[in-house]
Every structure is written in C-alpha cells, then in structure tokens.
Amino acid sequence: DGGITQSPKYLFRKEGQNVTLSCEQNLNHDAMYWYRQDPGQGLRLIYYSQIVNDFQKGDIAEGYSVSREKKESFPLTVTSAQKNPTAFYLCASSEAGTGGYEQYFGPGTRLTVT
Amino acid sequence: AQKVTQAQTEISVVEKEDVTLDCVYETRDTTYYLFWYKQPPSGELVFLIRRNSFDEQNEISGRYSWNFQKSTSSFNFTITASQVVDSAVYFCALSEQDAGNMLTFGGGTRLMVKP
Numbered sequence: 001d002g003g004i005t006q007s008p009k010y011l012f013r014k015e016g017q018n019v020t021l022s023c024e025q026n027l028n029h030d031a032m033y034w035y036r037q038d039p040g041q042g043l044r045l046i047y048y049s050q051i052v053n054d055f056q057k058g059d060i061a062e063g064y065s066v067s068r069e070k071k072e073s074f075p076l077t078v079t080s081a082q083k084n085p086t087a088f089y090l091c092a093s094s095e096a097g098t099g100g101y102e103q104y105f106g107p108g109t110r111l112t113v114t
Numbered sequence: 115a116q117k118v119t120q121a122q123t124e125i126s127v128v129e130k131e132d133v134t135l136d137c138v139y140e141t142r143d144t145t146y147y148l149f150w151y152k153q154p155p156s157g158e159l160v161f162l163i164r165r166n167s168f169d170e171q172n173e174i175s176g177r178y179s180w181n182f183q184k185s186t187s188s189f190n191f192t193i194t195a196s197q198v199v200d201s202a203v204y205f206c207a208l209s210e211q212d213a214g215n216m217l218t219f220g221g222g223t224r225l226m227v228k229p
Contacts, residue, residue, distance in 0.1 A: 031215055042219035100147030100166060100209045105159040
C-alpha cells in the first residue's frame with residue numbers, strides 16, 4: 001500500500017540531546033514537508049523540500065535541520081537549540097509545482113523532551 | 115499574507131444533528147486552493163476535499179457538503195446526520211498559487227458527537 005510512514009510513534013529524550021525523526025514515503029512524490037502541532041493548535045510548517053538535495057525553511061525552522069538525500073526520505077533533526085521541542089510532528093508529501101496539490105500525511109511522531 | 119480563521123474552537127452535538135464548521139480565509143492571490151482535513155484521535159490528517167478559486171460550485175459527498183463563497187471568503191463544511199465516528203479535529207487550509215503547495219492552516223475545530 002502506498003503511504004507515508006513515520007517512526008517511532010512516541011519518542012522521549014532528555015533536554016540537550018539531538019533527536020532525528022524519520023519520514024519515508026512510497027507515493028513517488030517530489031515534495032515533502034514537516035509540520036509541528038502543539039496542543040489545541042493548527043499545524044505550522046518547519047521545513048519543506050520540492051526536490052532531492054534541496055529544501056527551504058518554513059515558518060518555524062529555528063532549532064531544526066533536515067536532509068533530502070533520497071526522494072523517499074526526509075528526516076527531521078530536532079536539535080538542542082530548539083527551545084521548546086515537545087510537540088506532535090507530522091510529515092507530509094505531495095506532487096511538486098503550483099497546482100495546489102493535496103498533501104498526504106503520515107501518522108505523526110509525538111516527541112517529549114524532559 | 116494569507117490567513118485562515120476557524121472561529122469555532124470546539125463544537126459539541128448529539129448524534130444525528132447537522133453541524134456546520136466555519137472557515138474564513140484571507141489572500142491577495144486570485145488563484146488559490148482551499149482544503150479540509152480531518153484529524154481523528156489517532157493523529158493522522160486525512161484529506162477530505164480540495165477546491166480551486168475558480169470553482170464555486172458546492173460539493174456533496176455522502177453526509178458531507180461544502181459551501182464555497184468567494185464574496186464572503188468562506189469555505190464552510192457541513193456534516194449532515196452526524197455520527198460518533200465524525201468526532202475529530204477538522205482543519206481548513208489555504209494554498210496560494212504563488213506559494214507552490216505551501217499550506218496555511220486554520221487553528222482547527224474540535225467536533226464532539228455524543229451518542
């Protein structure tokens with residue numbers, strides 16, 4: 001079945017540690033995205049990538065980093081510089097371009113940093 | 115800049131009631147796209163519908179219907195004869211032509227359908 005996988009579903013880390021969240025898609029989409037969701041709020045864009053080896057900052061990129069070495073994969077690293085990393089992280093993918101293509105989402109990773 | 119407002123943060127209805135979720139948007143683009151997504155308790159967002167700015171025709175899909183009115187910059191979502199399984203957070207989102215596929219989300223409306 002085609003879709004997006006994110007692992008793990010729950011992640012716990014100590015403050016000061018970097019942590020990498022996995023996102024893989026087999027939908028053959030060129031574009032991939034990372035969002036952050038805080039309780040009771042909407043989604044905010046962290047980073048996005050329209051093509052392999054290229055990515056751009058979203059609205060809240062500070063304290064995060066990404067890579068896009070393969071079309072299928074778009075891992076997100078939450079660094080120790082992120083002041084408030086505890087949140088629900090969602091990965092998405094879509095066709096690339098300006099056609100208003102719908103984004104398809106993974107199941108999310110809930111990160112807790114103590 | 116683009117903006118999406120979902121003024122209703124939480125709605126509670128009894129099963130079989132009809133319910134309308136409001137969405138108001140702001141954009142300077144003449145070409146844009148509007149979306150609705152459903153987020154059940156599991157957390158994954160499920161795509162429901164996409165409309166482009168040139169298509170104001172209302173749409174019905176089973177118990178779901180959408181009313182797009184450019185004159186009021188609104189894209190409201192109605193669930194007819196609600197069911198407990200409709201309980202979720204619903205998000206309205208906007209994508210501007212000039213911004214590629216970037217989505218701007220509203221804050222979401224939590225719908226609780228009680229048996």
